[in-house]
Amino acid sequence: MSTQTSATILITGATGSIGTELIRQLSAQGIAVNAMVRSPDRAKDLGQLPGVTLVQGDFDDAQSLKAALKGIEKAFLLTNSSEQAEAQQLRFVAAAKAAGVKHLVKLSQWAAHSDSPVRFLRYHAAAEAAIIASGITYTFLRPNLFMQGLLGFKDPIKADNRFFAAAGDARISLIDIRDIAAVAAVVLTTDGHANAVYDLTGPESLTHTALAEIFSAVLQRHITFVDVPEPAMKAALSGAGFPEWQAEGLLEDYAHYRLNEAATVTTTVEDVTGKPARSFGQFVADYAFLFS
Numbered sequence: 001m002s003t004q005t006s007a008t009i010l011i012t013g014a015t016g017s018i019g020t021e022l023i024r025q026l027s028a029q030g031i032a033v034n035a036m037v038r039s040p041d042r043a044k045d046l047g048q049l050p051g052v053t054l055v056q057g058d059f060d061d062a063q064s065l066k067a068a069l070k071g072i073e074k075a076f077l078l079t080n081s082s083e084q085a086e087a088q089q090l091r092f093v094a095a096a097k098a099a100g101v102k103h104l105v106k107l108s109q110w111a112a113h114s115d116s117p118v119r120f121l122r123y124h125a126a127a128e129a130a131i132i133a134s135g136i137t138y139t140f141l142r143p144n145l146f147m148q149g150l151l152g153f154k155d156p157i158k159a160d161n162r163f164f165a166a167a168g169d170a171r172i173s174l175i176d177i178r179d180i181a182a183v184a185a186v187v188l189t190t191d192g193h194a195n196a197v198y199d200l201t202g203p204e205s206l207t208h209t210a211l212a213e214i215f216s217a218v219l220q221r222h223i224t225f226v227d228v229p230e231p232a233m234k235a236a237l238s239g240a241g242f243p244e245w246q247a248e249g250l251l252e253d254y255a256h257y258r259l260n261e262a263a264t265v266t267t268t269v270e271d272v273t274g275k276p277a278r279s280f281g282q283f284v285a286d287y288a289f290l291f292s
């Protein structure tokens with residue numbers, strides 16, 4: 001681990017799916033960043049990328065956030081969705097304000113709202129409100145369902161050619177995380193995104209049955225979507241080790257999808273990055289080796 005904090009951009013959630021991709025993209029563009037990680041030892045590969053300095057920081061430890069934010073001008077805020085997420089994000093916003101951070105780019109979620117029946121959307125709304133109240137310039141990225149979430153079904157797709165969700169015939173404009181990272185990279189490195197809220201989607205709105213058809217066409221074998229009732233989805237999530245709070249939150253998410261509340265397609269990825277958002281077919285083709 002380098003002890004030198006050379007960059008003025010801090011990336012949190014750095015070892016996660018979006019954070020890793022964002023850091024790879026910024027590093028490839030020659031942009032220096034500090035990557036906040038809980039365990040620098042476990043993040044050695046990230047620290048090998050050109051321009052990346054690992055800094056230790058834990059959302060549950062205000063002192064570590066103070067140290068990680070020293071000298072930082074722009075920060076990318078991402079936590080995973082846990083019962084602690086709201087408190088963690090509010091702690092980070094307070095530390096960013098105290099450190100004099102000029103711009104916060106927050107990874108939020110499609111349809112974040114304080115009145116939402118979906119707990120994830122309420123905690124994101126609370127964090128957004130705290131950022132607005134802090135007076136720090138912000139950009140909120142509100143992506144729809146991640147295509148990479150389907151990687152959670154790679155084993156049943158490999159073994160049985162099936163995947164499951166309580167999705168009914170909901171249409172969802174799901175998005176590839178590589179496009180979310182590309183938007184974040186532009187926002188962190190160029191002007192013109194002050195106090196903007198970006199609703200991020202893929203290029204089309206698809207039912208899970210349509211996802212199965214695309215899987216089948218790209219993988220050249222028949223893949224089936226199995227619509228499951230909520231109790232079966234809950235049992236599967238609990239069996240996979242999801243904490244109760246998170247499993248209940250995912251059920252709320254899927255109830256919201258079934259109301260077709262996540263079906264709208266936006267052009268924001270292309271508007272911001274200049275490149276069209278990746279299609280689901282492209283996603284399956286790029287990750288085909290994991291499904292076969």
Ligand SMILES: NC(=O)c1ccc[n+]([C@@H]2O[C@H](COP(=O)([O-])OP(=O)(O)OC[C@H]3O[C@@H](n4cnc5c(N)ncnc54)[C@H](OP(=O)(O)O)[C@@H]3O)[C@@H](O)[C@H]2O)c1
Nearest residue numbers: 013014015016017018038058059080081109143144145146
């Ligand atoms: N999944 C979806 O379809 C979807 C859709 C829209 C929005 N979102 C939002 O996306 C976010 C999750 O993004 P993601 O998938 O990239 O997350 P992820 O892969 O789960 O990564 C979470 C990151 O947070 C770090 N972290 C966890 N606890 C921490 C702590 N106490 N202190 C410091 N770092 C900590 C993890 O580091 P370690 O390596 O140390 O664990 C990891 O780097 C959530 O806010 C969710 O609401 C998700």
